[in-house]
Amino acid sequence: MPATRTPSTSAKILYRPVGLVSSIVGGLVASLLFKQIWKRVSAGEDADPPGPLQSEYDFKEILVAAVLQGAIYSVVKAVIQRQGAKGFQRATGEWPGS
Secondary structure: OOOOOOOOHHHHHHHHHHHHHHHHHHHHHHHHHHHHHHHHHOOOOOOOOOOOOOOOOOHHHHHHHHHHHHHHHHHHHHHHHHHHHHHHHHHHOOOOOO
């Protein structure tokens, strides 16, 4: 069983700006990564991923794009949040999360 880390209130408050910036950067990275992957896996000239309201794409293609995008965003978010918390702990000596 992992060691219990109890965050202090000051660590949570100090981590908020770090978490906010890392979330924004993570969203940008995930978006770029998804677009690059979609360009490689999509068939056709139009490399932009389909949106849910675009009628020229069939439902299956929209679902595949949504699942792929969600998986990429989730993995990038988890990696960035975890590494950000570890970096914060190395810098301050306190774990920011609960």
